[in-house]
Amino acid sequence: MTRPESAVYDYDVVISGASLAGCAAAILLARRGVRVALLERRSDPEAYKQLCTHSVTANAYPVLDELGLVPALEKAGAVRNEARWYTRWGWIEPRAAPAGPELPYAYNIRRSVLDPLIRSHAAGTPGVELLLGRRVTGLVRDGGRTVGVRASTAQGEREIRARLVVGADGKDSAVAKCAEVPARVYENTRFGYLAHFRGLPLHGGIGQTWFLEPDMAYAFPNDDGVTVLAVLPDKKKLPAFREDLEGSFFAFVRALPEAPPIDSAERITKIIGTVNYPLHSRKPTAPGLALIGDAALTGDPLWGVGCGWALQSARWLAEAVAPAATGRGDLDRSLATYERRHQRRLRGHQYLGADFAKGRPFNPLERLMFSAAARDESVARHMHLFASRLIGPARFLNPAALAKAAAVNIRHRRAVADNP
Structure with missing residues (x-):
């Protein structure tokens, strides 16, 4: 009691x-x-x-608003967190529908x-x-x-x-x-290191995330012209990575598809991270x-x-x-x-x-949704809602969404077959 x-x-x-x-x-x-x-x-x-x-995901925007922090964040130079994600099927690039509202956002700061x-x-x-x-x-x-x-x-x-x-x-x-x-x-089978850079332009000026299965990386533009750049490789690579931390970090970034020009940027912080998270x-x-x-x-x-x-x-x-x-x-x-x-x-x-932290490749449902999102704007918007934690797994993988993704991929395969 x-x-x-x-x-x-x-x-x-x-x-x-x-x-x-x-x-x-x-x-x-x-x-x-x-x-x-x-x-x-x-x-x-x-x-x-x-x-x-x-980065603060869009699910928390109502809390920031209730706290009265949004004007102060905007004044401090917080960047609205638009993003695009690289996959083996290409880039997923969520955009607002032509006649629809802007995509939900919060801030990188x-x-x-x-x-x-x-x-x-x-x-x-x-x-x-x-x-x-x-x-x-x-x-x-x-x-x-x-x-x-x-x-x-x-x-x-x-x-x-x-x-x-x-x-x-x-x-x-x-x-x-x-x-x-x-x-x-x-258990998390990835380790991670990050650093802050100035003068690091990103495609479209927005955040980038790379799904490399199992390795990961992201680059988020932040306030005051600073970009947060992080790499999250599989732990199997840790011994070699730590032998030359700075060299390994830069080499990992250079190898990314559409890699940001890290060699011409100014690193303004140490490379920090964790090997067990x-x-x-x-x-x-x-x-x-x-x-x-x-x-x-x-x-x-x-x-x-x-x-x-x-x-x-x-x-x-x-x-x-x-x-x-x-x-x-x-x-x-x-x-x-x-x-x-x-x-x-x-x-x-x-x-x-927790399941994805095992460092596994995409499972069948993830392959279905990610591939379709790279090929269809409406599926990309649906994925944006999930990545922003505005919808949960049940809604993200509901039957209608799965059917839509399947239809997108069928049309894609037919188009490829018709245009070899």
């Missing part, structure tokens, strides 16, 4: 992690009358995540700009207290439920009590570990506790969905628990509502992502 209201709390909600998920949740909860303590282990308000695709922006926005929201330099070292428990956190500070450890504790502290979440929330781990899935709730962002679910970075899912999960949590977090409802029921929505919206995406 939810803890009785005779209890004394320092805040309604304490959130560990003041990055995208944590800041978004803090803002949206506070606007609904919730008193929020927003803890961040780093002391620098300008701190940011470096290992990221630096470096985390060095985005993180301080949203953190400042959270700190300026009435009802949010941003506490920098606070590392969660443990949880306060009472009768099997979480009722607060213990946090280290420069002055020593402090106990902070709240009706709800939220872990927004990433894939290695200290909150989840302290609560002993088990993680389901999926498994996918994690955790139950997003426990009594008195919720997980959002990467703490709940860590997707494969090649899809660039992490930022979008962080913002979405923050919104789902705020919508579900805000009244109960202030003592005006049953918190356990509200958390159950959040958990159902989180799993319904993301479980299918994560299942497909």
Whole structure:
């Protein structure tokens, strides 16, 4: 049962992690009358995540809009994330229908700009207290439920009590570990390295992704004329790749179809990356506790969905628990509502992502859809909706979509046969 209201709390909600998920949740909860303590282990308000695709998928645009960040992002030079994808059948290039609306979008923007922006926005929201330099070292428990956190500070450890504790502290979440929330781990058979370049023109001025089966690569234009370029080869290539990291990185990019002119560009950051990035899935709730962002679910970075899912999960949590977090409802029921929505919206995406992270070639359904999308604009638009996480796997692979793709490929084969 939810803890009785005779209890004394320092805040309604304490959130560990003041990055995208944590800041978004803090803002949206506070606007609904919730008193929020927003803890961040780093002391620098300008701190940011470096290992990221630096892209927010279109599914999160409504959250950015609700947060009031869209004008600030546009002013900061964020780039609307149009994209094209290379496959063995050619390029998939989604375009708006001639008489239809523009394609949904969000933004490519470096985390060095985005993180301080949203953190400042959270700190300026009435009802949010941003506490920098606070590392969660443990949880306060009472009768099997979480009722607060213990946090280290420069002055020593402090106990902070709240009706709800939220872990927004990433894939290695200290909150989840302290609560002993088990993680389901999926192996990722790719490794990845990225760097930022200036003066790197891209075809059409838009993002590029290469599906090389099993290797991957992407190049995303960002704010201030910077392009984020990443390579994600199969782990079998790792020993040779690491012998000469810079040489291997440049050689991989040069070999890409329609490769961006990397040799004439200026690299403005180090080449950074990870050789082991498994996918994690955790139950997003426990009594008195919720997980959002990467703490709940860590997707494969090649899809660039992490930022979008962080913002979405923050919104789902705020919508579900805000009244109960202030003592005006049953918190356990509200958390159950959040958990159902989180799993319904993301479980299918994560299942497909974990399967593709095995480094396998496209399966038959993927071959059908990707080949048709390279040959037909309407199928390409349908794929864009899925890549933007605006539709789920069931709708992406619904019978009508599969029939359409099959018809496109049949017409293509007939055209090739008629014109040998």
